[in-house]
Amino acid sequence: MTEYGRGPGSEPWHPQDPLYGDGGWEGQQAYAGHQAAYGGRTQQQYPQQPQHGDWQQMPQPGYDGQPYPYYADQGQTPYDPQYPGQHPQPDGHPEPGHQGGWDATGTHGQVPYAADPGDPYGQHPVAYGAEQPDFYAAEDAYPPPEPPGRRRPEAEPEPDPSVDDEEEHAFFAGGGDDDEDDEPHERVGRAERRAGKGRKPVKSKKRRTGCACMVVVLVFGGGLGGVGYYGYKFYQNRFAPAPDYAGDGTGETVTVEIPKGAGGWDIGRRLKEAGVVKSAEAFVHAQGTTPGGDSIQAGAYLLKKEMSAASAVRMMLDPKSQNNVMVRPGERNAGVYQDIDKKLELAAGTTQKIAAKEYRTFGLPSWVSNDSTIKDPLEGFLFPGSYAAAKGMKPDTVLKQMVAQAKERYAAYGLDAKARSLGLHNAFELVTVASLVQAEGKTHDDFRKMAEVVYNRLKPTNTETNQLLQFDSTYNYLKGTSNIHISEKDINSNQSPYNTYTHKGLPPGPIGNPGEDALKATLNPTHDGWIYFVATDGTTNTEFAKTYEEFQQLKDKFNATSGN
Incomplete structure (x- = not known):
């Protein structure tokens, strides 16, 4: 550490010295490691203190570019503007060592202190005419504090364990963007806690903490549960076998009608609704793995309940299980009527009588002839194909299906x-x-x-x-x-x-x-x-x-x- 003062060995003053003239304070910054002597006296040397940040850039309190004023009531000789830079001594002569109004240290000269020579700073006169604290009397008070405008925020005190037990993180305490407006109050609360004035009640935060934790648990728990559920469904749909019955079914039979144009999924759903198979997925799988499974035709099928999907497919491919009436190309209506009676287990001639009596209600095309010599008005309008005809159905229901198909096909041909x-x-x-x-x-x-x-x-x-x-x-x-x-x-x-x-x-x-x-x-x-x-x-x-x-x-x- 370089010592700087007025004692023996100090360098003589030179006009190019950076502490000359208006560069007094800046000069002090250039020699931030030195401490100037006050009042022209020999300085008491202190260990060099580390300088941090902009503390060493701060001007001395009260310095605004003008010489310090002196007041007579402090025992100092009034400042004479005719002698700028000179500080008169009690005998009226300038203080020895002053050159051109500035001492060699770059600070203003001071009137000798009347205090104890052993403590030259103990009773330093107040520069502003008001009582100021003694920053140098205490052993650990050095360096002097910065001006209020440049003071740094005090370091946060160590958290009180009791407070840490009550206060939670902002997330768990229910804080968020909406709490930004409460920041000034929070600062006040901290100041009060540092001052020992008491703490804010935290019961509401406890309640919000519990609710927030519960919400977090429910959200993450629900998310994991949802992922697990859909993962299980995905596995079931992709890899696990579809629900299915075992065996050839019970002794209970049921008739299932399959409409024209129905695909595997539609057939499977109808069978499931009738209690034949356990799931449509199982039926579709069985249909795809059974030879000829895709040749199932529209019509009515007499099946058993609770059959395995494979058994249902095989039974539907067997003509014996089909409760259908087949209208062959060129077949006369008389033969169709007889087949309907047999399938519906009706007396012979029942369907023909209904046809002769109700044919006008079956939806024939408007261009059909009303000639009284026509033997059967429905002849030519029971279009060839397979139609559902199971016990319990009415003959007119079966006939209407056939007429509707003929009307549709004839209209398509124009x-x-x-x-x-x-x-x-x-x-x-x-x-x-x-x-x-x-x-x-x-x-x-x-x-x-x-x-x-x-x-x-x-x-x-x-x-x-x-x-x-x-x-x-x-x-x-x-x-x-x-x-x-x-x-x-x-x-x-x-x-x-x-x-x-x-x-x-x-x-x-x-x-x-x-x-x-x-x-x-x-x-x-x-x-x-x-x-x-x-x-x-x-x-x-x-x-x-x-x-x-x-x-x-x-x-x-x-x-x-x-x-x-």
Whole structure:
């Protein structure tokens, strides 16, 4: 530590000394490690204290760039402005060692203290005319305090253990952004606690602490519980087997109706609702792993309750379990009525009577003919397919399904507009032609040729048959038979409109229920000039001819084959 003072060995004053003139205080900062002598006396040397931050930059109290004032009532000679920088001595002479008004230390000269020479700072005169504390009398009072404006906040006292037990972290005490407005009060509270004036009550914080902890526990507990639950469901859905029954079911049976177009999930849900399977998931899995499982058709199925999904799939694939009525392409209504009676366990003829009585309520298309000569108004409108028909159902319910399907399919083809383009009067006649094509044709390839035969014979220019269709199928429909050997006597003696040997044009209505293939062929016939046909083998092989001579050859072939 470098010592600096007026004693022996001190450096002489020089005009370039940084402590000269207005640089007095800044000079002191340049020599922050030195302590100046007061009053021109030899300084008592103190150990160099560490300087921190901007403490060493602070000006001396009361210094504002002007010399310190002196007051006579303090035993000091008044300051004479004619001698700036000089401090007169009691004898009227300047203090020895002053050069140009500043002492060599860069501080103002002082009047000698009247205090004990052993303690030159014990009774330092007050510079501002007011009582000030003695910062140098105490042994541990050095360095002097900074000005109030530059004082640093006092260090926080060690927390009182009793207070720590009561006060919690702001999060657990319910604090947050809303508590920012309470910061000044908190500071006051701290000051009061430091001063020993008491503490704030913390009961409300205790209550908020408990609520906050409970909320945290519930939130994290609920989150973990939710993650666990959905994780378990995910595992169950992805890896665990679906709930399923075991075995072939109980002795209790139930009928389940499967609508047209139903997929695996829809079928599974219906079976679950009926108590057949335990879950739709199990059924879908069984359907996908069973050969032919995707071929389950719409209809009614007689199944057992509490079956395993695999057993349910196998049973639905067995035709014996199907409580359905099948309408085959070309089948007449009479046969459909009989099948419904059997499936519903009704007396024979029940369904036919209901059909004849209530057919107007079944939703037939508006273009259906009301001709009184029509044998059955529903003929041609029980569309081929599979329909649910289980015990307990009513016949009209089953019939309405069939009529609705026919109405939907015919509307999709736009039959009314197509009929006129083919030389017919309306859609009803077109359905009648389709029923003839279905009854006389044997194969898919036959249907288009057969449709052309019908259209050609209906033409007014037809000189081969003179608009007579001459179809055995119409006569058989009239008689309710299916004979291929009809005598000319029987044919010629019957004058029914359904006898196309004696009656020109189409029969009064359809003679059966045409299927999709026959209907499409009727809408798209060939144009090769076919006008005759003969089932030469009597069953499956039909041959066509354009002239009467060709027809006679085909007829001879048929007679030779059939033994006529």
